Amino acid sequence: MDETRYKIVFDGTLMPQTPLETAKENLARLFKSDLARIEALFSGQLVVLKRDLSEGEADKYLQALHNAGAQARKESDLVSSLSLVETEDHPGAASLAAAATEPAADAQRMTCPKCGHEQAKASECGACGIIIDKYLARQAELAATQPAEPAPAAPRAQSPYATPQAPVGEALPEYGELQYFSVQGRIGRVRYLGWSMAMILALIPAFALFAALTAVSHTLGALVLIAACVGMAVVSIFFGVQRLHDIGWSGWLWLLNFVPVVGSVMALLMLLVPGTTGANRYGPPPPPNSRGVVALAWASILVPIVGILAAIAIPAYQGYLTRAQESAYSQDQDYDSAATAEPQADDEGDEDASAVDTDEPSEQ
Structure with missing residues (x-):
């Protein structure tokens, strides 16, 4: 059959x-x-x-x-x-037989x-x-x-009804346009990490300006800080929604980050789940990552690791210095007590000797 x-x-x-x-x-x-x-x-x-x-x-x-x-x-x-x-x-079978026996098929x-x-x-x-x-x-x-x-x-x-000129399942060579401040489009895992790190680095001048203005006016400093925090939140939403689009998920799932426990799992999924290889309902795939994006992505991974190691190493080193200072201080105290004890012993010996000398003539 x-x-x-x-x-x-x-x-x-x-x-x-x-x-x-x-x-x-x-x-x-x-x-x-x-x-x-x-x-x-x-x-x-x-x-x-x-x-x-x-x-x-x-x-x-x-x-x-x-x-x-x-x-x-x-x-x-x-x-x-x-x-x-x-x-x-x-x-059909007849055609196969004819093809095998008749070259004129x-x-x-x-x-x-x-x-x-x-x-x-x-x-x-x-x-x-x-x-x-x-x-x-x-x-x-x-x-x-x-x-x-x-x-x-x-x-x-x-003809729109004709057979496609290329295999439908192959990866498309065309890429979508990158949009930094939009909920449209797609970004991959590496670009999501790199852009997030670039946003954090962009906040450093904002915090420096906040510190400078606070010394002049607390109101201006507070306004700058609020504007920086709001801008960071909005840009984070843009990046998160585009990352979910790359996976093929709805951007509304980004709100799960505010749910306790579920938010932690959602953040890990956004970092680990790969995007679709071809076009999906949110558009074509993003372009390849540049070297700058890759460097920023590695920085976003290494900076927390270095921070954790520093948080462990610095208190341990400070504790070592404290113990060394206490040990040196205790040795100095022992040396001082020993040095003050020797003159007292000599004074007592002299007093005993003088007492003996004063007693001897009285006996005679």
Whole structure:
């Protein structure tokens, strides 16, 4: 029994929370076409994007379309599975035998006059789905009515229903535009760490200004501090939402950072979960990381480690100095007490000697 074949169909429905313009741009990159041709896919009618696929191939195309924001689905392709007409991918036993015994079997193949697809002779094109006889008749009518300017055969890329020119599942070479102060777009884990470190470094001049103004006026210093804290919070929201978009999650999940316990887990997930490799419903992938971003990301990791080590080492060193000073002080005290004890002993000996001398004449 032949393997079940599938087709990919699309009726213009989008994945949840996917903007229409974003989905159109993703599909245009995916099919290597322009937006004008992609508009035809959103007419509300059911469109067959790909036919005669195995289950694995259909799942691959379906996943790529879902990542692009199109809620396509796969259905059994009864035409390819049950049709008695032989196709290129499923030749009949008679054709196989003829190909093995007759070198002239190439004469039984044909080329679609519209998209150029080569296949076994059939009344319908397996790639673009046209009825060949009707298409040729229509072309003949156009040639008869306009002999001066014959209508050229439409290239394969002009049809929005044609097979994509490249494998759908491959990584897209195009990248999205970076937006520092927006909740639109995507950033990866390394850029998220690097940008966060750059924001912290940018706050150092703000705190220095706060200290200088506080010496002059406490009100001005407080205003500068409040403005710096609010700006840091807003920019942190921008960075966090774009990081969640890169994973494929909604930006509203950033609010989980305020939930006790759950917030700690959410922060770890934002640092550890990798982003989607291709385009998703929030746009194309971010561009590669620059050296500056990588350096800032490493700094954001090493600075806390150095701070923890310093917090452990500095008190231990201070304790060592304190113990050394106490030991030296105790030795000095012992030496002083010993030095003061020796003269007292000599004075007592002299007193005893004088007492003996004064007693001896009285005895005589």
